[in-house]
Amino acid sequence: MDTSVAARSGWDDFRRAFLSNRLAVIGAVVMSLFILMAIFAPVLAPYDPINDQDLTSNFAGPSAQHWLGQDELGRDILSRIMYGARVSLTAGLAAVAFATTFGTLVGVTAGYAGRWIDAILMRLMDMLLAFPSILLAIVVVTILGQGLTNAMLAVGIVLLPQIARVVRSAVISVRERDYVEAERALGASHTRIVTSAILPNSLAPLIVQSTLALATAILDIAALSFLGLGAQAPTPEWGAMLTDAFRSGFGVFIEGQHAILFPGIAIALCVLSVNFIGDGLRDALDPRRK
């Protein structure tokens, strides 16, 4: 008699809500393809992304041998995009992991401790939020020095305050709930209250925010590389591929549009699908839907 009720668990609700969102499903499919491409790049890529140069056919258009054409050094653009997926995705994930870890730490501390600790931490986060994200990232990279690792770190720092803010408000909303009071009444330590009662119940907004942050991270890292501050030659990073083609001269607009177009499409598709997933997650996890 009770089984039908048990089957309508939270997970089930979530899955149904997510799958009914067509864009989110498309996003998830495209993203899975990118992830597969990144993992199996060495198997799938027809050429070496760095060393298979052919200077005599630079900017050659798409052909049977090179489906997406060749870049300014005659390298295969398809192979570079495949390897680029590795660089962009791992860099994006690393930045988000950084932001999530430290953002959660800041958010929980501020939300749980309250009073002056909250005030100080949140004013610090406000200061970071006051700068446009790409500008702040540029400043951080300028201080740390250019390179992919520092670009990841910079983007992580840029994303941190948003996560901290979301986590803090979630923590505040559950802080006074009965189950937290119960733990407290049982004499649990602060650490235990946070890890067993507060964090699990603040998870939904964190997941949504982190997913959306991944989209921003991928875009910002590509932008930094495009500006020459992130991945350096000859790393096949999407943003760097754009700038590489671009720097070889104005002629690229006439004979090598594909060298700009395809990495651009890769960035756009990837960012778009992560955004769709994020939106789908947000709708599915929204308590008001239930």
Added chain:
Amino acid sequence: MQNFRGEREKGASVLAQARGIRGLSRRDFLKLGGTGIAGAAMLGVAGCGGGDTIGGQGGGEGGESIFTWGRGADTVGLDPINVTDGESLIVTRQIFDGLLDFEPGTTDVVAALATAVPEPEEDGLVYTFELREGVTFHDGEPFNAEAVVFNFDRWREEDNEFHVGGGSQTSSFSYYTSQFGGFDDESIIESVEAVDELTVRFNLTSPLGPFLRNIAMSPFGIASPAALEEDAEGFWQNPVGTGPFQFDSWDRGNEVRVTAYEDWWGTDLGEGEGGAGPFVDRIVFRSIPDNAARVAALAGGQLTAADGLTPDDVPTIEEDEALQVITRPPLNIGYLAFNTEKEPFDQLEVRQAITRAINMERIVESFFGDTAEVASNAMPPTVPFFREETEPYPYDPDEARSLLEEAGLGDGFSAQLWYMPIPRPYMPNARGVAQAMQNDLEEVGINVELVTREWGTYLDETGRGEHDMCILGWTGDNGDPDNFLNVLLSSRGATETDAQNVAYYQNPELDEILDNAAETIDEDERRELYAEAQQIIYEDAPWAPIEYAEPPLGFQANVSGYEPSPTGGEGFNSVQLDQEGA
């Protein structure tokens, strides 16, 4: 034919598009740049917009004619003796005059602040310069013999209170050292004396073949003693000379502005003597590091002229009726220098192996097209006493492998290869060249890591020898072999900081030959000595020479009177903007 026509039309339409999007804001660019598709095309136009009303065709505020010069990098400093880079000297060249100058378009010496080119006296130990009358500095102070003595004393005497300046990236008077042997007792110029108000006498410790050419170089522009006495440390940001243009403002990293100096002494002189003008009211030297962005800005009318075109851009610009291309006579070399003080580059076999492993001919053809030739010697063929018999190093990976074997490095090794972050006249795309070299070296088992730095830092760190190998180049200052070989490859240039000899190549035998060649005024003797020097350099392989380039410059069609100098440092006084149809 059909195909060609198609290309043409496509080219024209892209340029037309570039014109259409000049009003884009920076925020738009960031949005688009991030998405990456259309944004790329607009970067340049947006990147240099900044709400300025300067028109490339020369229209400006209140009918003022403005010449906007787009280039790959900003100026490092404006104290001419304390810089070495072309982007600084092209600006100081407009603000300062030397005693002598180069005839426009050549490396022949003509008079400037002196009334005539002096003849050597006492077998080249004494030179006497008669100075022009009635010349004033931009601060109103008179130019005279005392001013000349003041400047030479400042440069030569290390304990002179004004032997300072240039800012944090100062070259520390390195041009004086490289052209005149050193400071104080090492200086070939023993003393400079004011004979009377308008006569200066130079006393030399030994004859110096390129003496007059050296004096004509831009770093030896005469600065206002009054301005130096007031603030020698800050002079690099506030230069005062006698040139056709006076300093106006400098927005670091972006642009330098100079305005016409109405009382310039050269106005009544003929153009062939380096005179005439200044015809434009203002020059803006604007830095746009990105090649494509710079050309887009030229096509879009934000620039009057663009330096550092890539060879691929030349046909595009030539086909546009609103634009023209002028090429600079070649007087430069691009090279890959090996840091001979570091292992394993201290071994001759390793250096030779690398020279054979790189397919220089293919690299030059694909990155320079018709605008360069593969280099064989350490100086270009336009310089007198060039050794014709030297052939470029052969491309031979097998020989490279066996040379590495001989050096005990049969399993290969790892090394850093540094490349310039920005386009230079002698190399518009160092990043591409570096990647191609990396590819070739990989073939013979040398694992190359590519490294680059911001331009000022790049010069600074390669000048300290922090690289294993680095790509650099040199545009000659005075057309003398001494200006290539002595500056770039003698022990004198291998200083601890600010080294010009970034190979740190030190060969006493070569030093002696170069010294002898510089100290004689006999042509045949110089020819023989320089041939020997080039042979030694070829065998010791401190560099893999890359190419001699003929750098193309792009202009609006209404520009006339622009005479590119082989030295890269032409005066802009003779430039005119035809207002018709602008």
